[in-house]
Amino acid sequence: MYAIDDQVIDRARIGDDYLQPLLATAHRSRSQRPRCLCSASETGGVDMYVARVGGRYVLKRMPGTGPHHAPGCSSYAPPAELTGLAPLIGTAIREQPNTGLTRLTLGFPLTHHPSRTSVRNSDRTTDTDTGEHVDETKLTLRALLHLLWDDSGFVRWVPAMSGRRNWSTIRRHVYWAAETKRTKTSELSELLWLPEPFTVANKYEIAARRLAAFAPLVGPGTKQRLMLGLGEVKNLTPARFGRHKLIIKHAPDCPFIVEADTVAALWHTFGTELALRQALPDTKLLALLTFGITRAGVAVADRIALMSVSADWIPIESVFEHTLITGLIAHRRRFTKTLRYNQPPSTPLASLILTDTDPPTACYLTCATSSGPPQPADPDLPVTQWIWNTSVDAMPRIPPATHRTNTTRPHQASTTARNTQEAHNPSDDKEAPPWPIPPAAPTNGSTSTHCATTSASTTP
Numbered sequence: 340m341y342a343i344d345d346q347v348i349d350r351a352r353i354g355d356d357y358l359q360p361l362l363a364t365a366h367r368s369r370s371q372r373p374r375c376l377c378s379a380s381e382t383g384g385v386d387m388y389v390a391r392v393g394g395r396y397v398l399k400r401m402p403g404t405g406p407h408h409a410p411g412c413s414s415y416a417p418p419a420e421l422t423g424l425a426p427l428i429g430t431a432i433r434e435q436p437n438t439g440l441t442r443l444t445l446g447f448p449l450t451h452h453p454s455r456t457s458v459r460n461s462d463r464t465t466d467t468d469t470g471e472h473v474d475e476t477k478l479t480l481r482a483l484l485h486l487l488w489d490d491s492g493f494v495r496w497v498p499a500m501s502g503r504r505n506w507s508t509i510r511r512h513v514y515w516a517a518e519t520k521r522t523k524t525s526e527l528s529e530l531l532w533l534p535e536p537f538t539v540a541n542k543y544e545i546a547a548r549r550l551a552a553f554a555p556l557v558g559p560g561t562k563q564r565l566m567l568g569l570g571e572v573k574n575l576t577p578a579r580f581g582r583h584k585l586i587i588k589h590a591p592d593c594p595f596i597v598e599a600d601t602v603a604a605l606w607h608t609f610g611t612e613l614a615l616r617q618a619l620p621d622t623k624l625l626a627l628l629t630f631g632i633t634r635a636g637v638a639v640a641d642r643i644a645l646m647s648v649s650a651d652w653i654p655i656e657s658v659f660e661h662t663l664i665t666g667l668i669a670h671r672r673r674f675t676k677t678l679r680y681n682q683p684p685s686t687p688l689a690s691l692i693l694t695d696t697d698p699p700t701a702c703y704l705t706c707a708t709s710s711g712p713p714q715p716a717d718p719d720l721p722v723t724q725w726i727w728n729t730s731v732d733a734m735p736r737i738p739p740a741t742h743r744t745n746t747t748r749p750h751q752a753s754t755t756a757r758n759t760q761e762a763h764n765p766s767d768d769k770e771a772p773p774w775p776i777p778p779a780a781p782t783n784g785s786t787s788t789h790c791a792t793t794s795a796s797t798t799p
């Protein structure tokens with residue numbers, strides 16, 4: 340339920356047309372905020388705000404309030420401290436609830452100076468997974484990809500989402516996520532291009548619309564404007580004259596030319612993602628790239644960031660994480676994947692948060708190269724810990740799902756931090772698999788299929 344202007348609104352009805360005038364009024368009002376009633380509190384709910392997305396008014400959670408929602412609520416988000424998001428909030432990412440906009444500070448250029456190639460190449464080392472210096476006040480290309488994925492809601496999983504995600508859904512929600520974001524000089528949605536779902540019957544019309552979208556990139560001057568392209572990588576193959584070409588799914592007739600030094604930087608920075616795509620045939624490889632268009636109409640990639648996702652479009656960082664996530668999905672569990680943004684893999688961040696345990700469980704995957712164990716749980720955050728040291732242990736038993744009757748959880752949830760020994764009893768492993776109790780099918784209001792983590796109105 341939501342409370343808007345003293346009216347209680349059914350959660351399932353919030354996207355209906357007849358509520359748009361009410362949301363429009365709340366959008367203009369500065370005095371009274373809508374509230375999500377998922378979680379009992381002394382103030383009677385969690386404050387929300389109204390943003391205009393895709394020509395419609397939608398409810399979004401207030402900055403920093405994600406952990407205050409019930410884990411089953413579509414607006415729940417893990418504590419930022421468990422993810423790579425925390426250092427960027429208020430610096431590279433500034434949400435402005437009064438306007439519904441988010442201001443972004445990008446750490447990469449959106450123009451290309453052909454005469455400054457050597458400088459551009461050396462800049463690539465700032466966008467690496469290798470722990471080299473990254474300006475925490477700016478978004479790397481990978482961090483922007485993570486932000487778009489996070490805000491599109493594709494980090495959240497409930498069993499009802501099974502089989503409901505495809506490129507058309509992904510494209511629509513990423514555009515919606517971009518619509519409320521602005522860079523220093525531009526609307527993000529005007530910079531962003533995702534290929535239309537390809538059909539042979541409409542290939543000429545699709546190509547014509549793509550050329551029209553790219554047209555602003557072709558112009559006079561020494562500086563070349565760049566756009567952001569997001570798509571699933573089909574292949575990266577050698578092309579003639581020492582270059583490569585990047586083929587994006589749904590745009591087979593639009594290869595992106597990639598210079599040899601860019602390919603080398605890609606292997607250096609995203610070798611893990613490329614290897615995962617080679618090793619795990621059921622995964623996908625997503626790319627966010629900046630690109631320009633030559634006067635002859637050829638698309639040329641400037642910088643590329645990669646992200647591996649599972650068959651259900653959940654981001655993964657390793658074979659171990661793939662094993663954990665595919666197992667959770669097969670066992671009808673609910674969780675929210677966390678993302679690193681600018682943080683290197685050596686920083687111990689939670690891999691995902693189980694949202695069907697009470698309190699939620701932060702799952703950590705550590706290994707010999709991690710920088711020590713994760714920080715002890717914040718006693719003020721209702722989250723327990725589950726740790727899998729992938730260097731020495733088989734997967735510990737997964738905490739069983741708690742069967743809730745509604746999305747409301749006790750306001751004073753108990754907090755119990757468990758260490759590896761508590762979570763993992765080797766003698767138990769000999770007799771029990773990691774999956775102790777196959778959870779029952781969802782049966783109540785907490786099974787919302789709403790996907791967007793920040794919006795209460797989207798349902799991929």
Ligand SMILES: [Zn+2]
Pocket residue numbers: 375376377378385408409412413414415
């Ligand atoms: Zn809520």
